[in-house]
């Protein structure tokens with residue numbers, strides 16, 4: 237089953253949106269396989285956003301991510317990477333439809349509340365970076381009511 241890495245960014249934590257965000261993934265039927273709160277340093281944030289290191293907004297992005305604790309999670313389920321991105325909304329909250337997390341709770345790109353892996357490859361890399369000791373192997377008793 238597919239897994240994705242989801243991170244509630246410092247603004248999402250400070251604004252008390254952790255429960256709201258978890259509820260959206262949980263109610264959809266996805267399975268939480270790993271979760272931790274963490275404060276990361278510049279070097280770790282740089283590793284997470286390595287692919288964006290040449291972008292002009294990279295330093296600002298790293299400063300944002302290290303500005304407070306984040307909540308890192310692994311969610312599992314059918315098409316969870318693409319569906320997770322739909323639940324999150326577009327990178328720029330102004331382009332995000334109401335009903336998405338960014339569409340409901342954010343205004344600016346530099347304070348867009350949440351991160352979600354954008355491909356199988358980046359999910360694999362991000363899960364290995366954030367959860368080097370692995371995740372929790374379990375299955376909800378509701379599995380048969382979510383999948384046919």
Ligand code: RTP
Pocket residue numbers: 288293297326327328345346347348350351352353354
């Ligand atoms: P994320 O990785 O956080 O899920 O966001 P994303 O895929 O939707 O967007 P990406 O292009 O990977 O950018 C990562 C984060 O960098 C910030 N950003 N700022 N032009 C800008 O100022 C700019 N562009 C991107 C956003 O916080 C974005 O989520």
